[in-house]
Amino acid sequence: MGGNERARLAELHEYGLLDLPAGDELEALVRLAAAAVGVPYGTLNLIDENRQCQLTTVGFDGGDSARSDSMCAVHFQDGEPVCLADAREHPGYATNPWVTGILGDVRFYLSVPLVTPGGHALGTLCLFDTEPGEAGAERVARAVDAAGVVVAQFERRRQARINAELAAEADRQRERFAVAVRELEVRAEFIGAVLETIDVGIVAADRTGHLTLFNRASRDFHGLDADPELHPDLHAQRYGLFHADGVTPLGPADVPLARALHDGKVTDAEMVIAPEHGPAIRVLVSGRALVGSDGGVLGAVVVQRDITRERQVQTAVQAAQQRETERLRATITAQRELTAAATDRERVVRLVVDRTAAALPGSTEVIVSLLDDDGVLRVAAATPEVTFLVGRELDPGTSLTGTAMSTGVTRRCGDVEAEPGADRDTCRAIGIAALMVAPLFAGGSVIGAVTVGADHRHAFDENDEQQLTLLADACSGALRHAGDADRQAQLMAQIAERAQLLDLTQDAVIVRSLQGRIQYWNPAAERVYGWSAQVAAGHDVDRLLATTWLGGADRESVTGILLEQGEWEGELEHRRADGRRVTILSRQALQRDAAGRPAGVLSINTDISARRTAELALSASEERFRSQFTYSTVGQMIRGLDDTIEDVNPAFAAMLGYAREQLIGTTADRVYDPAVSESRHAALAAMFAGESDAVSAEGHLVRADGTLLDVHMNISAVRDSGGQPERFIGVYQDITDRRTAEAERDAAMGSLAAKNAQLEEANQLKLDLIGMLGHEIGNPLCAIIGNTETALDNWDDLPPARQRRLVEVVDRNAHRLDAIVREVLALVALDAGKLTAHPEPTPVRERLLAAVAASGDEPVLSGADGVAALVQPGHLDQIITNLLSNAAKYGGGATAVDVRRDGRTVLIGVTDEGAGVPEGFRPQLFERFARSGATAGRVRGTGLGLYIVRELARANRGDVTYRPRPGGGSVFTLALPAVP
Numbered sequence: 001m002g003g004n005e006r007a008r009l010a011e012l013h014e015y016g017l018l019d020l021p022a023g024d025e026l027e028a029l030v031r032l033a034a035a036a037v038g039v040p041y042g043t044l045n046l047i048d049e050n051r052q053c054q055l056t057t058v059g060f061d062g063g064d065s066a067r068s069d070s071m072c073a074v075h076f077q078d079g080e081p082v083c084l085a086d087a088r089e090h091p092g093y094a095t096n097p098w099v100t101g102i103l104g105d106v107r108f109y110l111s112v113p114l115v116t117p118g119g120h121a122l123g124t125l126c127l128f129d130t131e132p133g134e135a136g137a138e139r140v141a142r143a144v145d146a147a148g149v150v151v152a153q154f155e156r157r158r159q160a161r162i163n164a165e166l167a168a169e170a171d172r173q174r175e176r177f178a179v180a181v182r183e184l185e186v187r188a189e190f191i192g193a194v195l196e197t198i199d200v201g202i203v204a205a206d207r208t209g210h211l212t213l214f215n216r217a218s219r220d221f222h223g224l225d226a227d228p229e230l231h232p233d234l235h236a237q238r239y240g241l242f243h244a245d246g247v248t249p250l251g252p253a254d255v256p257l258a259r260a261l262h263d264g265k266v267t268d269a270e271m272v273i274a275p276e277h278g279p280a281i282r283v284l285v286s287g288r289a290l291v292g293s294d295g296g297v298l299g300a301v302v303v304q305r306d307i308t309r310e311r312q313v314q315t316a317v318q319a320a321q322q323r324e325t326e327r328l329r330a331t332i333t334a335q336r337e338l339t340a341a342a343t344d345r346e347r348v349v350r351l352v353v354d355r356t357a358a359a360l361p362g363s364t365e366v367i368v369s370l371l372d373d374d375g376v377l378r379v380a381a382a383t384p385e386v387t388f389l390v391g392r393e394l395d396p397g398t399s400l401t402g403t404a405m406s407t408g409v410t411r412r413c414g415d416v417e418a419e420p421g422a423d424r425d426t427c428r429a430i431g432i433a434a435l436m437v438a439p440l441f442a443g444g445s446v447i448g449a450v451t452v453g454a455d456h457r458h459a460f461d462e463n464d465e466q467q468l469t470l471l472a473d474a475c476s477g478a479l480r481h482a483g484d485a486d487r488q489a490q491l492m493a494q495i496a497e498r499a500q501l502l503d504l505t506q507d508a509v510i511v512r513s514l515q516g517r518i519q520y521w522n523p524a525a526e527r528v529y530g531w532s533a534q535v536a537a538g539h540d541v542d543r544l545l546a547t548t549w550l551g552g553a554d555r556e557s558v559t560g561i562l563l564e565q566g567e568w569e570g571e572l573e574h575r576r577a578d579g580r581r582v583t584i585l586s587r588q589a590l591q592r593d594a595a596g597r598p599a600g601v602l603s604i605n606t607d608i609s610a611r612r613t614a615e616l617a618l619s620a621s622e623e624r625f626r627s628q629f630t631y632s633t634v635g636q637m638i639r640g641l642d643d644t645i646e647d648v649n650p651a652f653a654a655m656l657g658y659a660r661e662q663l664i665g666t667t668a669d670r671v672y673d674p675a676v677s678e679s680r681h682a683a684l685a686a687m688f689a690g691e692s693d694a695v696s697a698e699g700h701l702v703r704a705d706g707t708l709l710d711v712h713m714n715i716s717a718v719r720d721s722g723g724q725p726e727r728f729i730g731v732y733q734d735i736t737d738r739r740t741a742e743a744e745r746d747a748a749m750g751s752l753a754a755k756n757a758q759l760e761e762a763n764q765l766k767l768d769l770i771g772m773l774g775h776e777i778g779n780p781l782c783a784i785i786g787n788t789e790t791a792l793d794n795w796d797d798l799p800p801a802r803q804r805r806l807v808e809v810v811d812r813n814a815h816r817l818d819a820i821v822r823e824v825l826a827l828v829a830l831d832a833g834k835l836t837a838h839p840e841p842t843p844v845r846e847r848l849l850a851a852v853a854a855s856g857d858e859p860v861l862s863g864a865d866g867v868a869a870l871v872q873p874g875h876l877d878q879i880i881t882n883l884l885s886n887a888a889k890y891g892g893g894a895t896a897v898d899v900r901r902d903g904r905t906v907l908i909g910v911t912d913e914g915a916g917v918p919e920g921f922r923p924q925l926f927e928r929f930a931r932s933g934a935t936a937g938r939v940r941g942t943g944l945g946l947y948i949v950r951e952l953a954r955a956n957r958g959d960v961t962y963r964p965r966p967g968g969g970s971v972f973t974l975a976l977p978a979v980p
Contacts, residue, residue: 022056033146108133112147201304223275256285261300370448404437438472530577548573635732657704673700887912
């Protein structure tokens with residue numbers, strides 16, 4: 001539809017002629033026109049979007065027909081008459097249903113457009129006959145004259161209607177004006193009370209920049225009231241206004257009020273107010289110019305928000321964050337250095353002392369104490385001031401160090417004199433007034449402690465305690481690595497030493513690392529391969545000997561078997577130093593350290609004829625495995641594919657409180673936590689299917705007394721030469737002490753995080769509320785102040801229409817302020833937990849009728865007769881009013897309010913046919929300050945209405961829900977308890 005057609009239709013509907021009686025005058029005009037032209041038939045046609053409406057007819061009964069069937073609709077918008085002697089002979093009309101006999105039998109046809117003074121054709125004066133006639137100019141002229149009289153009659157009727165409406169409106173305006181004047185006086189008093197109550201400073205000036213208003217908060221900020229006589233250039237000087245640095249005075253043009261007046265707007269301008277007789281404060285200022293309806297500047301208003309405390313908190317937070325960053329960097333640096341030194345135990349202990357002292361500037365002494373092989377606690381390292389303590393035996397049972405070691409938790413003492421567990425005599429002797437102690441761990445057991453002292457009380461806080469715990473954890477890891485490195489070196493030395501016993505054997509004995517590097521090469525290997533031990537050492541054994549794997553094996557699969565089963569036997573081809581290749585039988589055994597970790601591989605290689613020797617070597621290898629299995633301190637279990645326990649070592653039986661004989665032959669389900677049965681069988685299925693070779697996890701075992709034991713478990717599949725599993729070997733380590741320490745630490749951190757979250761939420765609510773008030777109150781206040789000043793100054797000179805507009809603006813914005821105050825007070829009551837409800841039996845119909853009448857909408861109310869709900873009446877009124885207001889804002893007004901009882905519940909639905917709530921916004925719909933981006937720019941609101949509605953409903957043991965209306969729109973449903 002083009003713009004011209006829209007304008008035509010608008011004017012047609014504005015005349016108000018469609019579907020109304022034509023009246024005697026128009027009927028007479030059509031009869032006269034038909035007689036003047038000399039035809040028996042005539043009609044007055046009005047053409048709208050879809051139809052032709054025959055307003056009055058002569059010679060036949062008129063009615064409505066489709067616009068597409070109309071003869072007059074073909075050319076009426078051209079504005080020119082159409083006259084046809086015989087319509088059947090004209091190609092443009094011959095097939096029209098008014099010509100063919102479907103709707104009529106028109107032959108002679110004369111149509112004159114009814115063109116308004118605005119230039120739009122509303123329809124036609126149509127005169128016709130069922131017989132052909134003469135299309136003469138005189139007949140057309142008479143019809144044109146008649147059409148002009150018809151349009152004049154249209155215009156006269158419209159003007160009479162408009163005059164009547166204007167008279168009625170004038171009466172209504174006079175009544176409203178009288179009411180508005182009375183309300184204006186009340187609202188002015190209310191606005192004054194609001195200005196004097198709020199804690200946000202409000203300052204206003206007239207168009208010349210002279211001050212007109214200081215509210216109470218502004219007077220408190222400046223220590224003075226507004227001086228209307230003071231020149232604007234002296235405002236900064238008189239009221240002590242400075243830039244954000246608090247030192248540089250503001251120039252006249254820099255004052256935010258002046259900027260709002262001259263630039264039209266100022267947003268979040270920060271400045272310092274330093275009154276002569278009061279403390280300086282820091283404020284954030286926003287405002288805008290006040291513009292009249294004629295576009296002229298009336299003045300300006302700004303809002304000042306005190307952010308002094310906010311900036312102080314920000315500065316403190318930034319300083320704290322900087323301190324934490326520095327502490328974190330120091331901890332990370334220490335962890336890196338400890339990791340780098342992890343193979344040197346003495347260096348690790350020395351680094352712990354140095355880095356702890358550097359990371360905790362408040363410390364004066366640092367001591368690291370470790371348990372020796374006899375279980376005696378001794379000082380291993382200390383800062384220079386207390387190096388005389390190194391080597392001294394400590395009594396862990398009568399000190400804070402002992403408490404930390406026994407509990408496995410870092411301990412902090414702000415005053416050793418008041419701490420019962422502190423060794424006060426020793427502390428006095430070395431000048432320590434405050435202490436912190438963190439335990440050191442290895443394999444879940446406490447092996448020592450790091451003690452930090454200071455020469456003044458309360459030198460350490462929670463952050464220092466956390467940092468010491470991190471440093472102690474890093475030290476524990478480094479000490480474990482150092483111990484592992486020592487044991488690895490010792491083990492490799494033992495392996496090499498034992499291998500030397502085989503120097504006289506005729507078999508080639510090779511000791512290599514897990515990566516394949518040759519570490520030992522006996523004389524028999526020199527004879528077999530032709531390389532001396534000095535030449536062979538350090539080379540990759542398979543590269544040096546050009547290994548060819550027989551029987552489908554390869555290096556990767558053999559390594560996997562060694563790691564899973566601990567040994568491998570098979571045939572190989574090797575190349576000697578002279579290039580000849582020899583076939584040998586290789587028996588390889590994985591060597592492990594005391595903790596059960598892989599350390600190296602011992603290979604015994606013989607020629608194929610020495611099979612007996614190979615069998616004896618294999619028997620010896622199995623005996624070594626049995627010895628390791630029996631005497632290991634880590635629990636181990638061997639079970640078959642059917643989950644039957646084939647063997648357990650003594651350590652495993654002791655962990656669970658059984659004798660070995662009680663476990664062997666039973667199923668493994670007996671010792672596993674039933675809660676992990678499904679996940680355990682899933683892991684076994686993966687190993688059966690060859691998707692994994694081992695699983696490592698933490699979980700529970702069931703002791704003989706039924707209690708659960710925390711363990712770390714490694715389950716490996718032992719496979720045959722074809723890769724199929726034969727049995728499973730499990731290694732289990734008790735981690736009860738570590739789990740206890742972790743749980744206590746996590747609980748403390750969780751409590752701290754919850755408290756921080758509560759503080760952040762409360763602070764965010766304050767900021768959101770202040771920001772919303774600054775924005776939502778500023779605009780209505782500016783409008784009220786500007787329009788009241790204009791009214792007071794120029795009332796007698798203003799025309800009535802302008803007077804009414806001023807009062808309407810004040811009324812509208814005063815209602816807006818009233819709604820904001822009520823919503824904010826409701827929000828404060830909700831968040832303070834002061835909202836209570838006193839439900840009582842309440843008839844629903846009367847409450848709904850009152851709320852609907854107040855809203856101005858006319859929704860269809862159904863189902864409310866005789867229904868009563870248990871609810872506080874005032875709360876029900878507020879909920880329904882808010883839902884109707886919401887429908888008016890976002891859905892064009894409520895179209896239906898339906899009530900029904902569902903068992904013990906009364907359901908009240910409010911329906912509109914608007915755009916509905918965007919799907920992505922629905923989860924936040926009932927949250928406070930929630931505003932959809934699709935409507936926030938064009939619909940005013942605070943985002944509190946639906947939040948308050950839901951909380952009021954819940955206070956009355958009910959709720960409010962939303963669902964989209966089929967076909968478009970929204971349905972909000974209030975559920976309340978029904979009266980029994």
